[in-house]
Structure formats: C-alpha cells, structure tokens
Amino acid sequence: MNLSLGHYLVLGAALFLIGLFGALTRRNVIGILMSIELMFNAANINLAAFNHYLHPGGVTGMTAALFVITVAAAEVVVGLALVLTIYRNSATAYVEDFHLLKG
Amino acid sequence: MxxxxxxxxxxxxxxxxxxxxxxxxxxxxxxxxxxxxxxxxxxxxxxxxxxxxxxxxxxxxxxxxxxxxxxxxxxxxxxxxxxxxxxxxxxxxxxxxxxxxxxxxxxxxxxxxxxxxxxxxxxxxxxxxxxxxxxxxxxxxxxxxxxxxxxxxxxxxxxxxxxxxxxxxxxxxxxxxxxxxxxxxxxxxxxxxxxxxxxxxxxxxxxxxxxxxxxxxxxxxxxxxxxxxxxxxxxxxxxxxxxxxxxxxxxxxxxxxxxxxxxxxxxxxxxxxFTTLLALLAMLTMTVGNTVALFQDNVKRLLAYSSIAQAGYILIGIVAGTALGIQGVLLYSLVYVAMNLGAFAVVQAVGDNGSRDGLGSYELAAFDGLAQRSLSLALFMTAFLLSLAGLPPLAGFIGKFYLFAAALSAGRSASGGISPAVFYGLAVVGVLNSVVSVYYYMKIAYHMFFLPANSGKGERLPSKDGGPLPAALHAGPYLYGCLAVALAGVLYFGIYPDPLIANVQLSVPHLP
Structure with missing residues (x-):
C-alpha cells in the first residue's frame, strides 16, 4: 500500500480533532496542555506532508514546522511554570477549582 | 540588506x-x-x-x-x-x-x-x-x-x-x-x-x-x-x-x-x-460586550467588557472594507489607546492607592463619592467615560462617527452579492449599542458624584452614616502625567481632529 498525501492529511485532521476534543473536555490543566500539543503536532504533520508531496523542491513547510515546534516548546514552558505557581498557592490543577474570578 | x-x-x-x-x-x-x-x-x-x-x-x-x-x-x-x-x-x-x-x-x-x-x-x-x-x-x-x-x-x-x-x-x-x-x-x-x-x-x-x-x-x-x-x-x-x-x-x-x-x-x-460572517461577529461582539457590562460590579471587569464592545466598533470598519473603513479603524485605534488607558489610570488611582498592603478595591463601591475625595480624578474619569461612550466633543465621537459613516457608505455601494442591509444593520446595531453603553459608563459617574464617600476599601457597601470622612485621594506625578497625556489626546482630537484625519488619510493610498 502506497501512502499518499490524503493519508497524512486524514491523520493530521484526526489528530487535530482528538486534540480539540481533549482541550474542550479535559478537567486537568496538564491534560488540556497535552491536547493542545496534539493540535500543534497535527499542523506539523500537515506542513511536512504538504512540503513532501506538493512542493518537493522547497523547504518552506519543513522550516515552518521547525518554527512551530520551537514556539510550542516555549509556550509549554510558560504554561508549566504557571501550573506550578498555581499548584503551590492553591494545591490544585483542576480547572473547576479555579473559581475566584467570575461575574 | x-x-x-x-x-x-x-x-x-x-x-x-x-x-x-x-x-x-x-x-x-x-x-x-x-x-x-x-x-x-x-x-x-x-x-x-x-x-x-x-x-x-x-x-x-x-x-x-x-x-x-x-x-x-x-x-x-x-x-x-x-x-x-x-x-x-x-x-x-x-x-x-x-x-x-x-x-x-x-x-x-x-x-x-x-x-x-x-x-x-x-x-x-x-x-x-x-x-x-x-x-x-x-x-x-x-x-x-x-x-x-x-x-x-x-x-x-x-x-x-x-x-x-x-x-x-x-x-x-x-x-x-x-x-x-x-x-x-x-x-x-x-x-x-x-x-x-x-x-x-x-x-x-x-x-x-x-x-x-x-x-x-x-x-x-x-x-x-x-x-x-x-x-x-x-x-x-x-x-x-x-x-x-x-x-x-x-x-x-x-x-x-x-x-x-x-x-x-x-x-x-x-x-x-466572509463579509456577512464578519458583520455577524462584529454585531455579536458589540452586543455581548455592552450587555454583560451592564451587570458588572467590579470596575476592572466592567472595563474588560467595555473593551470587548470597543473592539466590536472597530470591526465595523474592517467589515466595511473601504478606504473610509481603514481610516476609521486607524483613527479609532489611536483614540481608543488614549481614552481606555486614561480610564484604567483612574481605576488604578482609586483601587491601588499606592499602598503595599493590597487593601485597595476595584469594586464599584470604591468609586462612591470620588468627587469629594479627589475632584480632579473624578473629572478625568468622566471625560474618558464620555469619550468611550462616544459623546461629542470628545475624540471617541469622531472615531465612532467615522466607523458608522464607513458602514453606511459601504452599504450604499454594496455589490457582488452582498446585501446592503448587512452594512446598514451593522451601523444601526452600532448606534443602539452606543446608547446602551452610556448607561453603564454613567453608572460609574453616578457613583463618583452622587453617592457619599466611603472608605473605598471595603468589599461590601459600608454604612452610609457616621464615621470620619475618608482621606482625600492622592495620586503620584506619573499617574497624573499619564492622565494628562490621555486627556490631551481625547480633547485635542475631539475638538480639532484635522491633523489626525490628514495623517490617517495619508496612510491609505500606500497600501500594497
């Protein structure tokens, strides 16, 4: 069986939807973070697949994927730091316990 | 290179x-x-x-x-x-x-x-x-x-x-x-x-x-x-x-x-x-921001919802998509910087009060009788709120006027399968929302001028009678500097907007 662009796009879309579902339903901040990472990686798969199948001469897609990986890593670092701070102050990482701010 | x-x-x-x-x-x-x-x-x-x-x-x-x-x-x-x-x-x-x-x-x-x-x-x-x-x-x-x-x-x-x-x-x-x-x-x-x-x-x-x-x-x-x-x-x-x-x-x-x-x-x-989609987003943004702001007791949250509504007004210019729309977007963005930062500066003066004990409050009750505690801060706040509400002769009026005019002119020249009703509807919703917003902006003014001063620090409304009058409120020189810059912008561009308009018009023809 030959892998085509379609296969990769379906994989990317499936990964994106799984991540979307997880981000909207997870109750733990770490779980939401992992789901968001899935969505970023779905985009990376798309970028690499488009580059390989549609524009084999160029490197734009691969470069973009590298940028996305780097920026996502920076984002996760900040996110984990925030989770750590809130855990120190209120000993919870579940979003339903974040209820000081409302109105 | x-x-x-x-x-x-x-x-x-x-x-x-x-x-x-x-x-x-x-x-x-x-x-x-x-x-x-x-x-x-x-x-x-x-x-x-x-x-x-x-x-x-x-x-x-x-x-x-x-x-x-x-x-x-x-x-x-x-x-x-x-x-x-x-x-x-x-x-x-x-x-x-x-x-x-x-x-x-x-x-x-x-x-x-x-x-x-x-x-x-x-x-x-x-x-x-x-x-x-x-x-x-x-x-x-x-x-x-x-x-x-x-x-x-x-x-x-x-x-x-x-x-x-x-x-x-x-x-x-x-x-x-x-x-x-x-x-x-x-x-x-x-x-x-x-x-x-x-x-x-x-x-x-x-x-x-x-x-x-x-x-x-x-x-x-x-x-x-x-x-x-x-x-x-x-x-x-x-x-x-x-x-x-x-x-x-x-x-x-x-x-x-x-x-x-x-x-x-x-x-x-x-x-x-996307024109209709963007128009719907703009209407929803204005309406949600203004409606929810009516029910806020915390001034920080009130201004947050007000800033959502303000973004909705700017979106009108983007939906219009004409040269006039771009001018309106640019004009309102700069005016918005002055009036919104000015309003937040007064909120800081009331809520933080330079103290390190964190006792300040951003509740609406903290604004009670601000005019007695510091008349200048109350007047500054009133000017910014009136400008946010879009009343002449302040700068917010000029900005809103441009945006609504852009929507109307886009409606007059609508073509390509987009109904002019989209643009007219947008302008009408914008004007109605401005009217609604006057209520909650003026609610702050009412608290500042017509309610007796309280300690300004309690989370709940303290007793209305007895007790010494709270001390006058003092703000530092930098805060007043910030307020002065903001007020100068709001007044100057409101009364004499020609230089700003000329600059804004200059930037449109050079777009790629």
Whole structure:
C-alpha cells in the first residue's frame, strides 16, 4: 500500500480533532496542555506532508514546522511554570477549582 | 540588506529587553524604579525613530522589503499607537504598589518583548511571521498577567489566559498549515514583485477558505471578538492593573492592525465570502460586550467588557472594507489607546492607592463619592467615560462617527452579492449599542458624584452614616502625567481632529 498525501492529511485532521476534543473536555490543566500539543503536532504533520508531496523542491513547510515546534516548546514552558505557581498557592490543577474570578 | 535600517526600532528594543533582563540580576532591588524609567525612555526613543522615519519619507511610499514584512504608513501608525500605550503603561507601573521590586527588570523586559512582537505583527506579510509575532506577544502577556505570584487571582487569570491563548494559537497554526498547502507558500504578498498577490485560483478552493477561517478564529481570540472572549474579564481582573490596561489596548489594536491588513487589503473578506460572517461577529461582539457590562460590579471587569464592545466598533470598519473603513479603524485605534488607558489610570488611582498592603478595591463601591475625595480624578474619569461612550466633543465621537459613516457608505455601494442591509444593520446595531453603553459608563459617574464617600476599601457597601470622612485621594506625578497625556489626546482630537484625519488619510493610498 502506497501512502499518499490524503493519508497524512486524514491523520493530521484526526489528530487535530482528538486534540480539540481533549482541550474542550479535559478537567486537568496538564491534560488540556497535552491536547493542545496534539493540535500543534497535527499542523506539523500537515506542513511536512504538504512540503513532501506538493512542493518537493522547497523547504518552506519543513522550516515552518521547525518554527512551530520551537514556539510550542516555549509556550509549554510558560504554561508549566504557571501550573506550578498555581499548584503551590492553591494545591490544585483542576480547572473547576479555579473559581475566584467570575461575574 | 539595505532595508535592515527599517527594522532599527525593533532591533534596538529587543536588545534593550535583553539588557533589562541582565540589569535585573545586577541592579539592587531598591533602584528598581530606574529600570522602569529606562524602559519608557527606550520606548520613547523608538517612537521618535519611527516618527522621524515617517517625516523623512514625507508621505512617499516607504521602501518595502522582501516580502516577509512591510513598512508602510499604516504599520508605522499602529507602531506609534502601540509605543504610546507602552509608555503610558510604564508610567502606571511606576505608581503601582503590588509589583515585586526585585523583578522590575524582568517585568520591563517582558513588556518590551511584547511590544516588539506587536511592532512585527503590524508589519508582517508572512503567515509564519504573523504566528511568531503573535506568540511573542502572547507568551510575554501570560507571564505579565501572572506577575503577582502570591496573588491567587493573578495566578488564576494567567492560567485561564494561557489555556485560551494556547488553544487559539493551535487552531491558527492548523489554519496556517492549510494555507501553506493551498498556496505553496506562507507569504501573503507576491515574493517576486513584493506587491499585492491574490492567488485568484486558490481563493475559490475550499481548503484556502477553511485556512482563512481558522486564521480568523486565531485573530479573533487575540482581539477578543465575541464568541472567543471568555478569557478577557478573568485575565483582566486577575492581572496587575497596569498589565490589564496594557492588555486591553496594545495587543488588541495590534491584532486589529494585522486583521485589517490581511482581511481588508491582502485577502479582502469580500473575496472569501466572509463579509456577512464578519458583520455577524462584529454585531455579536458589540452586543455581548455592552450587555454583560451592564451587570458588572467590579470596575476592572466592567472595563474588560467595555473593551470587548470597543473592539466590536472597530470591526465595523474592517467589515466595511473601504478606504473610509481603514481610516476609521486607524483613527479609532489611536483614540481608543488614549481614552481606555486614561480610564484604567483612574481605576488604578482609586483601587491601588499606592499602598503595599493590597487593601485597595476595584469594586464599584470604591468609586462612591470620588468627587469629594479627589475632584480632579473624578473629572478625568468622566471625560474618558464620555469619550468611550462616544459623546461629542470628545475624540471617541469622531472615531465612532467615522466607523458608522464607513458602514453606511459601504452599504450604499454594496455589490457582488452582498446585501446592503448587512452594512446598514451593522451601523444601526452600532448606534443602539452606543446608547446602551452610556448607561453603564454613567453608572460609574453616578457613583463618583452622587453617592457619599466611603472608605473605598471595603468589599461590601459600608454604612452610609457616621464615621470620619475618608482621606482625600492622592495620586503620584506619573499617574497624573499619564492622565494628562490621555486627556490631551481625547480633547485635542475631539475638538480639532484635522491633523489626525490628514495623517490617517495619508496612510491609505500606500497600501500594497
């Protein structure tokens, strides 16, 4: 069986939807973070697949994927730091316990 | 390489940000105020550099570089507005008591990095640069929001902001990957001629439309458009007040700037069939912001919802998509910086009061009898609120007038299958919303002028009788400086808007 662009796009879309579902339903901040990472990686798969199948001469897609990986890593670092701070102050990482701010 | 000079303000500010982080380690905590002064002077220098660049070019088309970013009067206008807001924010920080002095350098550096991100964002003509610039803004803002590390509200605001921000970035990146698939590049302009480049074939393809929709959603989160606005009140209430003031202004107008560039100039919304969608988003944004603001008891939250509604007004100009619309967007963005930062400055004077005990309150009750405690602050606040509500002769009126006029003129010349009713409806909804907004803006004025003063510190309404009158409220010189700049802008552009209008009109013909 030959892998085509379609296969990769379906994989990317499936990964994106799984991540979307997880981000909207997870109750733990770490779980939401992992789901968001899935969505970023779905985009990376798309970028690499488009580059390989549609524009084999160029490197734009691969470069973009590298940028996305780097920026996502920076984002996760900040996110984990925030989770750590809130855990120190209120000993919870579940979003339903974040209820000081409302109105 | 010869174009690198055009990036000089951004490069200088980035280096300065790194320097500030180093200075944070080297400088003793008691000289932390010095770092704030350093930061605002640097922003002022960058502002002067950009203003000089504009006057040297004398309105001629500025050079455009390779296709990754563009320097034109519109981008420079937004950069000036962003730098003005960062200068005013640092002024507020100088008077704000809750920031840890030991981390002043880090705080300033993050503020500066965020500003650099906005300056790149309004110049970007490449999706990858748009993404990186947006992330530079967002990641700095997450940390700034959570900067009061011991304050659980600050933690909570930051984590909510972070989750929504990361989620929207992920959606946007997926959109960018589809954009790359549909066009074979991440550029928004033609790489060869560096001019306008509409991939006519791709605009019809569903993948391209889907990509632009996802990217619009990503922008929508950052500009706090209505169905994606849930993070705004929580992030603003949790954030240190100067940061809330900054977030309500600078990232919002920078996102509006890139939204205008992408969806009005490079890939017009009408060519994608997005006009009705954008119009619905604008109506929803205005209505949700104004309606929920009616029921707020916390002034920070009230201003948060008001800033959502204000973004809705600016969207009217983007929906109109005409030259008049662009002018309205530019005009209102600058005016919005002055009036919103001014209002937040008064809220800081009342709620923070320079004390380090954190007893200040941002409840509406804290504004009771402000006129007795400090008449000047109450008058300042009234001017900003009237301008936000859009009453003449203040600057907010001119801005709104332009935006609604843009919608009406777009309705008159509507073509290409878009019903003129969309534009007329937009103008009507905008005017009705302005009327509604007068109620909650004036509610603050009512509390300031017609209710007896209380301690201003209680969470609940204290007893109305007895007890000594609360002490007069004093604000520091920098806060008054910030207020004076804001009021000058609101009054000057309200009474004599001609120079501003001339500048705004100048920037329209040079768009690619």
């Amino acid at each position: 010869q174009n690198l000079g055009l990036l000089a303000p951004e490069i200088a500010l980035s280096l300065l940000g790194l320097g500030l982080m180093l200075a944070d380690i080297l400088a003793p905590a008691k000289s932390s105020k010095l770092l704030y002064h350093f930061a605002w002077v640097a922003a002022a220098v960058a502002l002067a550099l950009i203003a000089r660049g504009l006057s040297v070019s004398g309105g001629l088309p500025l050079p455009v570089s390779g296709g990754l970013w563009v320097v034109d009067p519109m981008s420079q206008f937004f950069k000036l507005a962003v730098l003005l807001s960062v200068i005013m924010t640092v002024m507020l920080c100088l008077e704000y008591g809750q920031l840890p002095p030991a981390q002043a350098g880090t705080f300033c550096a993050l503020l500066i990095f965020s500003t650099v991100g906005m300056m790149l964002l309004v110049s970007a003509t490449d999706m990858l640069l748009v993404f990186v610039a947006l992330e530079l803004i967002s990641i700095s803002s997450f940390v700034l929001t959570g900067f009061e590390r011991r304050n659980r509200k600050s933690n909570e605001g930051a984590i909510k902001y972070f989750l929504f921000g990361a989620f929207s970035s992920a959606i946007m990146v997926y959109g960018i990957s589809l954009y790359y698939g549909a066009t074979g590049t991440t550029r928004l302009v033609d790489p060869q001629s560096a001019g306008l480049w509409l991939p006519a074939l791709q605009t019809k393809s569903p993948v391209f439309t889907l990509a632009m929709l996802f990217i619009l959603l990503g922008f929508g989160f950052k500009a706090a458009m209505a169905p994606m606005h849930f993070w705004v009140p929580d992030a603003y209430e949790g954030a240190p007040l100067p940061v809330a003031a900054f977030l309500s202004v600078a990232p919002k107008i920078a996102t509006i700037g890139v939204l205008a560039r992408v969806y009005m100039v490079l890939v017009p919304a009408a060519s994608l069939g």
